Amino acid sequence: MNRLTPALVLLVAASAVPARPPADPKRDPVDTSFLKRYAETRGFLLGRPVKPKVTPDGKHVLFLRADPATKRQSLFEFELATARTREVLSAETILKGGAEVLTPEEKARRERQRVSAGGFADFHLSPDGALVLVKLGNTLYVLERTTGTVRELKAGGDGPIVDPKFSPDGKFVAFVRGFDVACYDLAADKEFAVTTGGTVAKTHGLAEFVAQEEMGRHSGFWWSPDSKSIAYAEADHTGVEQWWVADPLKPEVPPAPQFYPRPGKKNVTVRLGVKSVAGGDTVWVEWDRAKYEYLAAVRWGTGTAGKAHLLVVIQDRKQQEMVVCAVEPTTGFARRLFADTDPAWTNIPAEVPLLTTSGIIWTGTGPNGPEVQLRNHDTGALVSILVPGTDHVLGVAGKYTSPHGGGRLFLPGHCVSLTAPDPTQQHVRVTPIPLDRSELLKPNFPLAEPWERFTDEPGMHTGAFGEDGQHVITSTTLKQLPRSRVFDAHKKALGELPSVAAEPPFAPNVTVEKVGDFWTAVVRPRDFDATKKYPVVLDVYGGPRHLHVVQAMRNWLVPQWLADQGFVVVAVDNRGTPGRGRDWERAVYQRFGTVPLEDQVKGLHALCDKFPELDRERVGAVGWSFGGYMAANGVLRRPDVFKAAVAGAPVTDWEDYDTHYTERYMGLLPASAAAYREASLLPLADKLDRPLLLVHGTADDNVYYRHTLRLSDALFRAGRRFEALALPGVTHMASADPVVMERLWTRTAGFFRSHLGGPR
Secondary structure (H helix, E strand, O other), X not given: OOOXXXXXXXXXXXXXXXXXXXXXXXXXXXXXXXXXHHHHOOOOOOOOOEEEEEOOOOOEEEEEEEOOOOOEEEEEEEEOOOOEEEXXXXXXXXXXXXXXXXXXXXXXXXXXXXXXXXXXXXXXXXXXXXXXXXXXXXXXXXXXXXXXXXXXXXXXXXXXXXXXXXXXXXXXXXXXXXXXXXXXXXXXXXXXXXXXXXXXXXXXXXXXXXXXXXXXXXOOEEEOOOOOEEEEEEEEOOOOOEEEEXXXXXXXXXXXXXXXXXXXXXXXXXXXXXXXXOOOOOEEOEOOOOOOOEEEEEEEEXXXXXXEEEEEEEEOOOOOEEEEEEEOOOOOEEEEEEEEEOOOOOOOOOOOOEEOOOOEEEEEEEOOEEEEEEEXXXXXXXXXXXXXXXXXXXXXXXXEEOOOOOOXXXXXXXXXEEEOOOOOOEEEXXXXXXXXXXXXXXXXXXXXXXXXXOOOOOOEEEEEEOOOOOEEEEEEEOOEEEEEEXXXXXXXXXXXXXXXXXXXXXXXXXXXXXXXXXXXXXXXXXXXXXXXXXXXXEEOOOOOOOOOOOOOHHHHHHHHHHHOOOOEEEEEEOXXXXXXXXXXXXXXXXXXXXXHHHXXXXXXXXXXXXXXXXXXXXXXXXXXXHHXXXXXXXHHHOOOOOOEEEXXXXXXXXXXXXXXXXXXXXXXXXXXXXXXXXXXXXXXXXXXXXXXXXXXXXXXXXXXXHHHHHHHHHHHHOOOOEEEEEEOOOOOOHHHOHHHHHHHHHHHHHXXXXXXXXXX
16 A cells, blocks of 8 residues: 655745746646546556566467556466466465565665566566466465466575576576575475675675666576576675665654765675586686776577577776676686777667577677677677668667578577667567578678568557567557557467556647757647647756657656646757767767757757747746756756746756766766766756756655755755755655655646746
8 A cells, every 4th residue: 555645845935036926726727637547547557468478388478467456466378379368376366365565675676677566576487488486575486387376485584585587497496585696496495595695785696776777787696508507796885885765754764775876986896706506616707897897787698509608798987898708607717709989988788698599699889870780609700780770770679589490591590679760769670690600600691581670650669579489569659558469470460468457538639750950749738729829848858868759658648738737848859869879879978967958948949930839938847857957957057948947856966876877978086077067056056046846755766865955955045946845755756656646747737837827
């Protein structure tokens, strides 16, 4: 049951800036029924299938789906032959009416993964597909699919369990208990330790904070293909700054500690070890850890002649060099294979490196941007370009093999990649991988088959593929929330994973198009009157590695509600966002405070020039996280453009954010101190002369509440008038609490109505 806490409103005022007369509360009361429904349904996503996985035999698809009433996710099975769906396992079946209790570690992990539903957060199939592993509370359960029997794994200790997964042979389950890697022998029905000596300051098998939050690496241990060894990360937090998250409403509860490395300060020291599950000493992998501080990815795989390969991806602290190394597991010797470099920064690609019998699949940097490469196992040399940069590569989504064959030299290996005809879309495509090694060694060997596009409709698409090519395509468009359709290996549609989610009461009145140099979105009221001038609200994010203007319905539902209150809501993707080439993306390097805002203003003005209904004299901005920083930055630096702003969870000084994200774009301290000062909002406090509402959750352990407090203090001491709204107990995922979500947007609409007015 959600704890519903009224928001604490802190109104801090000084007389230096005259206030506008408050809005008349009797005028046009705000209808919040949509917000309530949106919040209760988690954006109309509760009840939609998530995390589909094709079983190894290709006969079924397993997936999670939440009950909209209980908000708990259960496990379901779709049969490809009949298109029938049945519930396989639910939290209620296991708990038998009991309450689900999450450990603090599990809560933190779900926060990092942005999971707000209860029940099963994930599930794991055994290699043969006969067993399913789930975790509920702090207990592991194994389901036998044929009999439906659920087996509870006996606890072998008291520590919290994190990151459980089957061994490749299906005989063991490994996980982290407390701060060490443990293993469960399914035949012996017994847990045993793999590593020992782990502590809160020196963990074994856990991904450190920046790995989870910024690198996309949520695991800290990896099984070898023969199930005999485990590679694990040791994260030594000695000397790393420790911050504390307190709940002001519960002063009797001790604050929660967190190691939080900030720019210019000590980072977590990470090393990788390989240890036999049967016992013995750890073999530590040797690389220049003083130069390459970050362990970005670890991959085991099987190469030619069944040989096991262990690859690691490491980065220097500036993140200007990313190196892929081959590791000899018995000695720990790490041999450099290849590297990506950039004078600004390198991006960690998702899902790669992937090991195949043909070579290593990698998303590398080519002359035309990111490209999908095939590289030699032994030397790292480029063998072939599977998808060129001219096809606008977003990344690799996986690989599969199929018994259906290719040609004389081509056996059915396939690489699944994501591409985009423009930055507002994402499509699934499949490229065959040549498997004849003698031909592969020829430079730039041409593929016998053209790549195949699996999606065409404008929108955002992802794919989950089985070992033999059966697959699930999940798609969303401007008119449709996510739907998951099932296909066989020949792309024949077999059915749809059923949804029980509520549908939104309207489709957004949104137009997505390129205006000038920028991709933009314009959301008009559903009762739009072309004869009137409308105040404009800029819905902004603007940060790197994120696209806001995309053809996905959910992005525009709340903006549509806001537009219906008498605004035109617009969005612009500025330089620094992906999908527009290297120079476009790297233009923000050490220029956070200026380039993104300059582009937002240019895009805004281009929209106002094109659409006369937009009143450029009445513009507000609203955003969260980096978008909160942008909204506050707008009223502080460009009060001539932005007449009001709502800044949610804003970073107000980049020296107070984490190392991996900040130093990637801003450089290292003290050498880049000037760039940090230029991007900080604190020195601009005395320039505020527009209405500003700051909003922040006090339990935020990503962008700490400290950010809003520091800006509030600076504004107060500078004698500026502003508003601050603290959300007690709320984390960075403010939308996880339905009451907070509803009240926050109601407050936002009222704030803009008060300071921008309505249509004229």
